[in-house]
Amino acid sequence: MRIVVKVGTSTLAHxxxxxxxxxxxxxxxxxxxxKNAGHEVILVSSGAIGMGVGKLNLPGxxxxxPSKQAAAAVGQCELMYTYDRLFLQYNHTVAQIxxxxxxxxxxERRQNFENTxxxxxxxxxxxxxxxxxxxxxxxxxxxxxxxxxxxxxxxxHADLLVLLSDIQGxxxxxxxxxxxxRLIPVVEEITGQPAVTFTGAEAKNVTFSYGGxxxxxxxxxxxxxxxxxxxxxxxxxxxxxxxxxxxxxxETQQGEIALSHTNxxxxxxxxxxxxxxxxxxxxxxxxxxxxxxxxxxxxxxxQEELEDACRKAxxxxxxxxxxxxxxxxxxxxxxxLSGGERQRLGLAxxxxxxxxFLLLDEPTSNLDSLNEGVILKSLxxxxxxRMVVLVSHRTSTMRIADQVYSVEHGRTS
Numbered sequence: 001m002r003i004v005v006k007v008g009t010s011t012l013a014h015x016x017x018x019x020x021x022x023x024x025x026x027x028x029x030x031x032x033x034x035k036n037a038g039h040e041v042i043l044v045s046s047g048a049i050g051m052g053v054g055k056l057n058l059p060g061x062x063x064x065x066p067s068k069q070a071a072a073a074v075g076q077c078e079l080m081y082t083y084d085r086l087f088l089q090y091n092h093t094v095a096q097i098x099x100x101x102x103x104x105x106x107x108e109r110r111q112n113f114e115n116t117x118x119x120x121x122x123x124x125x126x127x128x129x130x131x132x133x134x135x136x137x138x139x140x141x142x143x144x145x146x147x148x149x150x151x152x153x154x155x156x157h158a159d160l161l162v163l164l165s166d167i168q169g170x171x172x173x174x175x176x177x178x179x180x181x182r183l184i185p186v187v188e189e190i191t192g193q194p195a196v197t198f199t200g201a202e203a204k205n206v207t208f209s210y211g212g213x214x215x216x217x218x219x220x221x222x223x224x225x226x227x228x229x230x231x232x233x234x235x236x237x238x239x240x241x242x243x244x245x246x247x248x249x250x251e252t253q254q255g256e257i258a259l260s261h262t263n264x265x266x267x268x269x270x271x272x273x274x275x276x277x278x279x280x281x282x283x284x285x286x287x288x289x290x291x292x293x294x295x296x297x298x299x300x301x302x303q304e305e306l307e308d309a310c311r312k313a314x315x316x317x318x319x320x321x322x323x324x325x326x327x328x329x330x331x332x333x334x335x336x337l338s339g340g341e342r343q344r345l346g347l348a349x350x351x352x353x354x355x356x357f358l359l360l361d362e363p364t365s366n367l368d369s370l371n372e373g374v375i376l377k378s379l380x381x382x383x384x385x386r387m388v389v390l391v392s393h394r395t396s397t398m399r400i401a402d403q404v405y406s407v408e409h410g411r412t413s
Contacts, residue, residue, distance in 0.1 A: 002121075003034060004158045006044040006149030010166045012079075013047060018054040024082060027164075031126070032090035040121050042156065043128045044149040045083075051075030072133035083128055095125045098132035104151055107339050114155050121156075189269045196267050198275045198356035199260045200225045200387065201246060206255035208241060215241045218255070219412055221405055223357075228379065228388040230401030237407045239391045240281070243359045246389070247278050259357065277355035281362045283346030285337070290319055291326040293345065297353035305352060312378035313348035314371040315341070339366035347375060351382075358388045364397045376400050 007027060014020050031041050049068055052075030053061055062068050080096050087094050097116065103109045120127045131148055146163055153161040167175065168183065175181040201223040208216040215238045223229045231239050244250060245257050248264045257264045264272060277297075285293050294309070295301050301309075306326060310316035318341065322328040330336050337345075343366045350358060358379075364372045372394075379388055380400050390401060398404055405412045 001159045002040045002042075002156060003160045003162065004042045004044060004149055004153040004156075005031065005162045005164065006145055007046065007164045008145065008166070009046045009050040011164055012045070013050045013054065016054055019051060019078070019082060025086060028083070028086040028090070032087060032092055035092055035126065036090070041126055042117070042121075042152060042158070043083075043126065044145055044152055045079065045128055045130050046145045047079050048072040048075040048130055048133050051078045069134050076130065076134065079130075080128065087126060093125045095120050095127045097127055097129045098134075099129065099148065100132050100135065107342075110155070117152075117156055190265070190272075191268050191270075193266055193268045193271070196260045196262050196271055196275070198387070201357060201389075202256075202258045202261075203242060203245070204256045204258065206242075206245065206252050206257065208238075208245060208250065208252050216245075216252075217411055219407070220255075221412060223387055223389055225387060227402045228390060228400055230398045230404040231389065231391045231407060232393065232398065232404060233407035239407050240361050242407070243278065243361055243389065243391060246357070246359055247276060248272060273355075275355050276357045276359060277350040277353045278359045279346050279350045279361060279363050281365070283342040283349075285330055285342060285345065287330070289324075289327045289329055290322075290345070293330065294326075294349055294352055297349040301352055309352035310348045312351045312375070312382075313344045314367075314374035314378075315344035315348055318344075340368070340371065343367060344371065344375075351378070356386050358382070358386050360388065361391045362393070363390070364392060364394055369396070372396065 011023055011027075012020060031043060034041050049061065049071045052058075052071030052073065055074050055078050056071060058067075058071065062071060076098075080094070083094050097113070099113065103113055117127055129148065129152055131145065149161055149163060152158070170184045171181040175183075203219060203221045206216050206219045207214070219238070219242070221229070221231070221242065231242065233239050241250075245252060246259075246264070248257070248267075251265065259267060259272070259275065291306065294306055298305065303326075307316055310319060319326055319328070343363065347360075347363055350360070364375060367375070376397065376399075379390075382388070390397065392398055
């Protein structure tokens with residue numbers, strides 16, 4: 001079995017920042033035993049900044065970025081030295097991998113990371129992965145290490161992902177900061193609410209924090225019926241987060257996300273998913289045919305519907321040029337395709353799904369001007385049936401928007 005284990009700073013270190021030796025020794029002992037039993041183990045470990053704070057005798061976790069990065073540089077040495085020494089007692093060799101968000105988002109870098117990881121496992125090493133806090137700023141951060149653990153688990157097709165935490169489960173808020181936080185024992189599908197027909201969307205005075213960092217701060221955006229709304233801003237400003245809040249992937253700390261004047265928390269899950277189509281920056285594809293990868297969006301899609309969606313996404317002619325057309329097999333995670341080809345297949349999925357609310361996160365970033373033009377024309381033609389939120393850095397893409405919001409420091413202008 002291939003197992004990814006994520007461990008956080010609060011498990012590895014005392015409140016002082018000094019290493020919790022007993023916890024680390026117990027962790028190493030358990031992971032070594034798993035390897036001895038024949039399992040492949042990958043450890044995703046936080047703790048570099050916390051260790052650095054203790055090693056440098058700082059009064060607390062620094063708030064400025066250079067000090068955080070300096071603490072990470074010191075702490076990462078301490079962390080890996082400890083892991084290397086303890087795992088060696090059980091005759092296991094460790095390897096260090098440090099990542100940033102750019103390494104994950106960039107197709108070639110991600111492939112290099114995955115190749116390295118696979119080879120380390122073949123050689124019997126125990127990879128220890130952490131975000132490269134020494135250079136990672138808000139713009140290039142993966143997120144918290146729960147997210148990093150999930151990315152690693154998907155990248156290497158892990159059989160099991162274990163997230164170790166000092167929090168006893170899923171809460172409505174951080175229980176260490178909010179005394180009113182409630183434990184959510186089970187995440188329930190929302191049912192039993194009246195059906196909603198999509199007529200527009202709105203974010204009202206939304207504040208959202210992630211990992212202790214405020215991403216959106218009292219942000220308001222209105223998406224009226226029959227419109228294309230553009231959202232611009234630097235990397236890390238909260239644009240993608242807003243789209244995920246519209247999808248109800250997370251809940252806001254303050255304010256409201258509403259579709260058709262109805263809070264998304266009062267819309268049936270199936271109803272919400274039917275109304276929305278979401279295209280992320282990274283299109284996830286599977287080792288299967290193009291047809292089956294597209295039909296995830298609509299299981300009973302006809303050939304005519306498939307071709308219509310692919311024409312709108314400027315990918316039909318390319319598919320037809322392949323020896324087996326729509327039945328052509330593609331590699332895991334789309335490894336046999338270019339970034340532009342994957343992106344257009346992701347857009348075709350969204351068109352095929354047919355949701356009235358189309359959320360597009362950098363949908364043209366890997367496209368040449370010709371394909372971008374075809375897709376923008378399709379989006380413009382879809383305006384009568386759908387509403388579009390378009391996140392992009394490209395000025396040419398934003399030209400089709402009826403209204404453009406600029407997001408800076410979590411606020412719109």
